[in-house]
Amino acid sequence: MRIFLAGASGALGRRVVPALLGQGHEVVGLTRNPASAGTIEALGAAAVLGDVYDAAGLADAVAAARPDVVMHQLTDLGAGDRAANAKVRVVGTRNLVDAAKAAGVRRIVAQSISWAYEPGAGPATEDTPLDLHGAPDRVATVGGIQSLETAVAELPEWVVLRYGTLYGPGTWYEPGALMAEAARAGNLPANADVSSFVHVDDAASAAVAALDWSPGAVNVCDDEPAAGHEWVPVFCAAVGAPEPARSDAERTGWARGADNTLARKELGWVPSRTSWRDGFTRA
Template identity: 60%
Template structure:
């Protein structure tokens, strides 16, 4: 199969491309930064460049590549700017999907997130509605995800990967990442809010597996949703930060409920290598 990976030099894209090649696929690696793509160059990889905000240029590149499938791994998180990332989800996705239509491609696999579900008591599964009632700044994130997933569903064949919080090399949750800096500065607080995590290598493996998955959204998370009271001390220790101070008692935000991976585990035969952030953080 010929796969075009949009966002090929991102933290996930650069892990996905070699996995696709190893699985026997031909890859067109789309990036706005061709200078950052040296490590991706290989006999079965063609590097192309386009700005996802330049609709006409992006369309020409996708049409000329003529892939069988497009994988959307576009993000803008290097500066920890959530509004910039929401803009990529809204406008970048719209332009990419329009280019996919123009190229006659039928199938897209796209990156989304697993912490956008409505409030509830248990970890959310894929049947849980997305949160439509929140205020800013969460509203901007929700709007970006809604725009992304709506655009992708226009295709005859589509898979949306709702990733948990990514950790591992190159992410915010790495020894040299922004959350490690927060932990060392005492800014990473304990609390009742629940999160789900996934190691970047497990997330990349899921993206490759998703080439053969049926239409739908899939939670790509590990087996252990956890409150910050549980995971923050473990993360702090893993990155050499002092133990966090006790947080004042506060109720859990209703939407901070974590996500359930039962569907991927039972029906798609996807199992994360790192079953829990507990063992995964130890690799940092």
């Protein structure tokens, strides 16, 4: 198949490109940065310059690529700006979906998150409603996710990948990156909040597998949702940070982790790193 990949030069996109090529697909990677075009081409894909906020230009780029599938791996988190990331999810997704529809593309695979679910007792499944009634900053994030997923579902064949927290090269969770520095500064407490993780290589493998999945949302995370009491000390050790302070505060209601049963048992996707326990140390 011929894939138009928006976000091809990002931390995840740089893994998705070779994974797609390795399965015999053709890839056209979108970037707005001329310097990143060389990165995409070095991976073996064709690069096209464009901006997802330029609706007309994006439509022209998608039409010229003549893709069978559009893949959405766009984020804007390089500076830790969640408002910018929400804008990509709302405006960028809208423009990308419209461009796909105008080009006659039927299938889209899009990146979402698995920590947008409403509060509850255990790991959330895909049937759990999104959390649109929390604090304003959380509602802004989850509202962006809802907008993304609603727009993507306008295409006949859509798959939303609700990724766990990404770790590995190019993410906030590699040595020297944002969360590692927070850990070194003593600003990453080991608390009761539960997280689900997924390594970027496993996230990329799910994106490739999703080319054949039935429409719907899928949690893409490892097999072990865990409280910060468990994972934070392991992460701190892996990045050379001191032992974290322990917090005995109650778990935040929505910080419940996600259940990967659908992906693993029904769709046959199996992460190579089944737990962050060994994944952090060989990221």
